[in-house]
Amino acid sequence: MRLMPSSPPPVLPAILALTLAAFLPQLSSGATPFPQDLEPISIVGRESSYLYPNFQGLMSDNDTVRLGLDFQRMLRINHMLYIAARDHVFAINLDVSSEQIIPRQKLTWKTKDVEKCTVRGKNSDECYNYIKVLVPRNDETLFACGTNAFNPTCRNYKFVTCYFSY
Structure with a gap:
């Protein structure tokens, strides 16, 4: 049996293929990956948290007090913060201290x-x-979807001076 000299393996095409495989998912999705290991801006212990404003929702609602608000989403549009919770969407003016x-x-x-x-x-x-989707459709309309007791429903709500309307 005679041994034939073999040619070296094609290294350059293999490296090129690995490089493309590594970057192809990012190129095809067009999105950047979510940052890993985000550090909080600040941490406040429970004993000091009373110094900061807080939002507790409807304190007159016994179910809210017993179960908590079950916040689902928060959305900021200009100077307003919309908080989607169980059975409610709250609008808070961020300009008011x-x-x-x-x-x-x-x-x-x-x-x-x-x-x-x-x-x-x-x-x-x-x-x-449970209000799960809260998205501005345009400057006048907010699109919201809720679980509706396992019968999901969506609605459009108009921003009208002080109230929502649908």
């Missing part, structure tokens, strides 16, 4: 399907309308 964060507007969107939801075997705490 205050010791407490009080909603300037409140949109209540409760489900009418609670009984159907509990009959299907869901926990009653799950049978609310």
